[in-house]
Amino acid sequence: xxxxxxxxxxxxxxxxxxxxxxxxxxxxxxxxxxxxxxxxxxxxxxxxxxxxxxxxxxxxxxxxxxxxxxxxxxxxxxxxxxxxxxxxxxxxxxxxxxxxxxxxxxxxxxxxxxxxxxxxxxxxxxxxxxxxxxxxxxxxxxxxxxxxxxxxxxxxxxxxxxxxxxxxxxxxxxxxxxxxxxxxxxxxxxxxxxxxxxxxxxxxxxxxxxxxxxxxxxxxxxxxxxxxxxxxxxxxxxxxxxxxxxxxxxxx
Numbered sequence: 001x002x003x004x005x006x007x008x009x010x011x012x013x014x015x016x017x018x019x020x021x022x023x024x025x026x027x028x029x030x031x032x033x034x035x036x037x038x039x040x041x042x043x044x045x046x047x048x049x050x051x052x053x054x055x056x057x058x059x060x061x062x063x064x065x066x067x068x069x070x071x072x073x074x075x076x077x078x079x080x081x082x083x084x085x086x087x088x089x090x091x092x093x094x095x096x097x098x099x100x101x102x103x104x105x106x107x108x109x110x111x112x113x114x115x116x117x118x119x120x121x122x123x124x125x126x127x128x129x130x131x132x133x134x135x136x137x138x139x140x141x142x143x144x145x146x147x148x149x150x151x152x153x154x155x156x157x158x159x160x161x162x163x164x165x166x167x168x169x170x171x172x173x174x175x176x177x178x179x180x181x182x183x184x185x186x187x188x189x190x191x192x193x194x195x196x197x198x199x200x201x202x203x204x205x206x207x208x209x210x211x212x213x214x215x216x217x218x219x220x221x222x223x224x225x226x227x228x229x230x231x232x233x234x235x236x237x238x239x240x241x242x243x244x245x246x247x248x249x250x251x252x
Contacts, residue, residue: 005057005242008052012235019231022228026228036227039226049242050242057249058174062087072085073173073175076176087155088155164198165195182244187241197237
C-alpha cells in the first residue's frame with residue numbers, strides 16, 4: 001500500500017508548486033491582475049489527492065487481504081461479516097478462475113510445459129519433485145488478481161471519498177480500527193475537530209467545483225474570498241491527515 005502514499009506525496013507536491021507559482025506571479029504583478037483562481041485550482045487538486053489516496057489504499061489493501069498478506073478486518077458489532085467479505089463482485093469477473101479450477105489438470109500441464117519445457121513432461125517424476133513446481137504455479141495464479149482489481153476499481157470508481165464519514169466507510173474494507181480515533185492520536189487533536197476541519201475544506205472545494213465559488217449575496221461575478229494562507233493551511237492539514245491515516249493502517 002506504500003505506492004498509494006507515494007503517489008499522494010507526488011500529487012501534494014504539485015499542489016505546493018502551484019501555490020508557489022501563484023505567490024511568485026502575485027509578487028511581480030499589479031493588483032489589477034486577479035490570479036486567485038490558481039489558489040482555487042490548488043485547493044481542488046489537494047482534495048483530489050486525498051480522494052485518490054483513499055481509493056488507491058483501499059484497492060491495494062483489499063488485494064493484500066485477498067492474497068493473504070493482510071488480515072481481514074473483523075465484523076462490526078451489528079454484522080456477521082466484515083465489509084471486505086460483503087464486497088460484491090460479478091460472476092463474470094470470477095469466471096476465468098472458475099474455469100481454471102474445473103480443468104485444473106490441463107492448466108497445470110500447460111503451466112509446467114511453459115515453465116519447465118516439453119521434455120520435462122515426457123519424463124517420470126516423483127511427487128516430491130512435482131510439489132514445489134505445482135505449489136509455485138498455483139501461488140502465482142492466486143497472486144494474479146487483475147480481474148479482482150478491475151472489479152474493485154470499477155465499483156469504487158463511482159464513489160467519492162472526501163467527507164469524513166465516507167472516508168471511514170471506505171477504510172472499513174481493509175481495517176476494523178476506529179479510523180478517526182486512530183487519526184486523532186496521530187495528529188494530537190480531537191477526532192471531532194479533525195472531521196469538522198476536513199468537511200469544511202471539502203465544502204469549500206465543492207463551492208469551487210460545483211458553484212464556480214460564487215457568493216450569491218453580492219453582485220454578479222463576486223466570489224468567496226480566498227488567499228494563500230487559507231489554501232496553504234488546507235494543504236498542510238490534508239497532508240498531515242493522509243500521513244496519519246497511512247500510519248494508522250500500517251499498525252496491525
